[in-house]
Amino acid sequence: MSDRDDFREEIEFHVDMRAELNRAGGVSEDQARESARRQFGNATLIQEDMRRMHVNTFLESLLQDLRYATRGFARQPLFTLTAVFAAALGIGSTSAVFSVVDRILFRSLPYAHDDRLGSLGMIAPLDTNEFLFADAYFDWRKHQTPFTSVTSFTAGVADCDLTQTNPLRLGCAQVEGNFLSTFGVSPVLGRDFTAQEDVPNGPRVALMNYGLWQSRFARDPNIPGKTVLIDGQPVTIVGVLPPNFEMPTLAHADLLFPEALDEARERAGRALRVFARLKPDVTLAQAQAAMQPLFEASLQYVPPQFRKEVHLRMRSLRDRQVQDARTASWVLLGAVGAVLLIACANIANLLLARATSRRKELAVRAALGAGRGRLIRQTLTETLLLGTMGGVAGCALAWALLRMFVSLAPEGIPRLDQAALDPRVLLFTLAGSIASGLLFGIAPAIQNPQAESLTGSRTAGTRRMLLREWLCAGQIAISLVLLVLAGMLLRSLWKIQSVPMGLETEHVITAEFVLSRLGYSEDARQHQFLNELEARLAKIPGVGSFAISDSLPPSGGTRGRLLASMQVEGQPPFDKGTGGLIMWRYVTPGYFSALGIPIVRGRAFTENDRAPGASSMMLSQTFAQRLFPNGDAVGKRIKTVEWATIVGVAADVRNLGPLQPAEPEYYILRRHVPDEISHIQEPPTGWRQAKVAIRTSVNANVMAGWIKREFAALDPALPVTIGSMQRRVGRLVDRPRFNALLLTLFAGMGVLLAAVGLYGVMAFLVAQRTAEIGVRMALGATPAAITKLVLSRAAGWTLAGVLAGLAGSIFATRALQSMLFGVEARDPSTYLVVLPVLLLIALTAAWIPTLRAARVDPMNALRHE
């Protein structure tokens, strides 16, 4: 910049003239120049000021501040690295968690005015979600007042097959004609269903999911009006759904068919999921109150025994989707927020330490005329730059963490597959960086440079030291809360995992399949397939025992029967309500040995029990005790559909997971031919849906290959999912494990940051007190006494932090209670483990710098002053 030369020349001219004047006064050449220079003052600084007069647009001075800041950071790489690391840890983990919970808690759902949408229906013990039988739905739809629109779809997305070249298994849902319009969704191509299409025996039409259109039909723009074969039937595609379309239950559906409810004939009751759009100004609570009379009226459709157990439920669509993920989401968000807070406190501490060592520099600049505002701005620029660097590094960390979450996450976290570092999350990260930059920058920035800093006295920093100690105590407090929460979740996980499930999961391979509707609509055909499968599986080498069942634990049977509808020989009919739904399974004789379920009384099923005319059943222990509290169940007879003799009692299996007590269940033997029961139990899939469990000592991958080959020989087009029993059971604790893992990770980060912070403050304290320590040692203090002196101070704030942390934990654990199993929020044993760990870490971090204090050489220390 030529300006710079101009400034220099202008100043040189001035100095030369002054020197000439001095010479004229009779001073020697050298002296004249020297005094002229002295009189001029700091030429560089003045030059800088002159330049600033010309460049004072905001952007340019910002660039200048940034230049100073980067130069300063480059000079102190260790400081910069620590601060950026802390900021990245805080911002990165917060962003990663935010990207997940944002989808759950905050982000709007892909429907127009999604906050006006709700789910309503009856809630009964059968199902954790509200549903409505079609007959009640007709009344509600006709007489409701709080909604602008009510719509429904038939509960459950059924398997269906695209039966063209390259058959494909799809998910098909049946929706009411006004389904899309109620949700405010329009097809991207083609049109919505018309009223003429949503009628009984209407035309076979469907709306196609965007993903299917893209992957299978190569985005064919002419697809509306084309015909595809579904389960062998021609279906006309009328439109394509938008890419972000999702079913309100988050179930995956490739095709939507008209529900075609038949008001005249549907009275028998299809179970529907019902959704509604609230009128403007109507709240959920008001809507629920308005629906209450309709609900009570429709209790007439509910079997009398059930009525007491059924309630009306109306909730927002978000609550319907999020289910129980809400608490965990808030806990995780709170935990990363705490980590971010610790990181901020940490960086504030580092900056304060740096500010202390820069006190002289700042005081000199202030004395030379730098305005207070200018200095504050400079400091804030530095911290914002630090925050931004942390933000960038944090983004990288967030990306890695998010990938880790997705790979470790259990099923059932709503919308986890959509979580990504998209602009919204990046915006959040940016805001987080700036906010944390301001948060940790504010303390050092408002420190007013004081004139006494110039004297080199060390008293000026005392107040600041106190602030730093408080920041340390705060970090310890927050870390303790995090540790306690993580500890509780870990103990809870431990308890969950040590609950016996009632079966032996090792060395059991599972295979699941659903026979296509087209080829296996007949009972006889299904049984033929299963018989052949049984014969083939029995011949595979290395198969110890195996079972074919309609369902496998853990998870209740897919079939249930009200206790009240059963008859026990020699006992009066059950008349106290429904007695609840008793789940049952169809099994083959090898079921109990394949799954390692012990037989507690009697015997397991044998092949002989399958002979024509024989009729036997088995009960679970809980069920046997419930029916025969005082006697042996074996040999007794029970009528479900037909009379059967109890041949044995099997130990309980925790089908609903370790968190729930074992539910009663019973077992019916699958025979080789269709029987009376299978006729009655036809829908929805009958024997088309089956599961195989195989106990084997052969390597799982090898066995999986053999099993697949047998299936392929029977039906080459049948998709088979191979899994392991261990995985099935393990999945039940995935959610608690995931939560515990994340919280432990964040607690670890928090403790690490707090330890680094504590170490930094102690190191600084020791450096600052070197002279004092030197004097003490010169006066006869032993190294041990010095260690004690320094450490006692650290112990003071650690204790203050621990006390605050304990108080915080009591509040925080209360929020956690619903996520705990077998652990009381007030349980002291978690604290007994966590406290010593934290104290040990804190005191170690504090102790390392004291080593240096104890080694201070008095002579050096005193000379240093």
Next chain:
Amino acid sequence: MVELQGTLVLLILKTLAHGPNHGFGIALHIQAASDGLLRVEEGSLYPALHRLERDKLVSAEWKVTDNKRRARYYKLTPAGRKWLAKAEDNWDSMAKGVGRVLRFA
């Protein structure tokens, strides 16, 4: 800032009202004209000159002095002249006011 910096600006502009001058000349003039009572700090003078230049109250150009040296000469602009006239009025009334207050008692 109006007070102290305003005063320096007033002194500079008034000096330049007598004709273009370089920084050293301005400093010398203020010192001489005030009988040595006022001494301008170089650290304030040069930034002030450049600010006046930026605000277009003075203009500057490099010229060769009598003893053959290049120096930066500052000259009042019409805007500077107007500003000076107004500031002189203000100064007079302020000086009178301050004088009265000081003499009171």
